[in-house]
Amino acid sequence: MSDLLRELHPQAQRIAGLLRERGEKVAVADGATGGLIAASLLTVPGALEFFVGGGVVYSFHARDVLFALPREAYAGMRGASEDYALLQARAIRDNFGAAWGLAESGSVGGSSHPSGALAGRSVAALAGPGGAFTRALDTASDDRIANMAAFTRNALALLEETLKGS
Numbered sequence: 001m002s003d004l005l006r007e008l009h010p011q012a013q014r015i016a017g018l019l020r021e022r023g024e025k026v027a028v029a030d031g032a033t034g035g036l037i038a039a040s041l042l043t044v045p046g047a048l049e050f051f052v053g054g055g056v057v058y059s060f061h062a063r064d065v066l067f068a069l070p071r072e073a074y075a076g077m078r079g080a081s082e083d084y085a086l087l088q089a090r091a092i093r094d095n096f097g098a099a100w101g102l103a104e105s106g107s108v109g110g111s112s113h114p115s116g117a118l119a120g121r122s123v124a125a126l127a128g129p130g131g132a133f134t135r136a137l138d139t140a141s142d143d144r145i146a147n148m149a150a151f152t153r154n155a156l157a158l159l160e161e162t163l164k165g166s
Helices: 002-022 036-041 060-067 082-096 144-165
Strands: 026-030 051-056 100-107 121-128 131-138
Touching (some): 026 036, 036 144, 060 082, 082 121
Parallel strands (some): 026 051
C-alpha cells in the first residue's frame, strides 16, 4: 500500500493546500477504503492544520459509535448508496466539528456485502459549506485490493474537485 500512498501524496498535498487557503478542516469516514483516504491525507506534514480525524466504519458497531445516530436514521437505506454515504458525511463532519465531512461506502469484493451491494460499487459523499455532493463508482470487479485503491482515488477526487470549484 505504500506505493498507493506515494501515488496519492501529490493529490493530498493539493487538497491540503486548498483546505489551508480556506482555513477549513476535513473529517473522514473510511468505509470499504479501510483507512486509505485518511492515510493519504496524513502523508502531508502538518496535517493537523486541515485534518481533524475520522474512523473506519466497517461494522454496525463502529457506525453507531462514530456517528452516534439512532438506528432509525438509517431506515430504508442500504450501504454503497448515495443517501447512506451522505448521512455518514454529514455525521462525521458534525461530530468532529469540521467544515467538511468526507465518507465512502462501498463493497470491495472477496466476500458478500451485508446490504447485498455488488462488488466494485462505491459511493463517496462530501458535505460542507459548499453543499453536499456524491460520486458513485462501479468497477465491476471483485478484486478487493484494486477496488480499495479505486474507491480511495474516487473519494479524494471528489474532495479536490469540490474544493477547487467552490
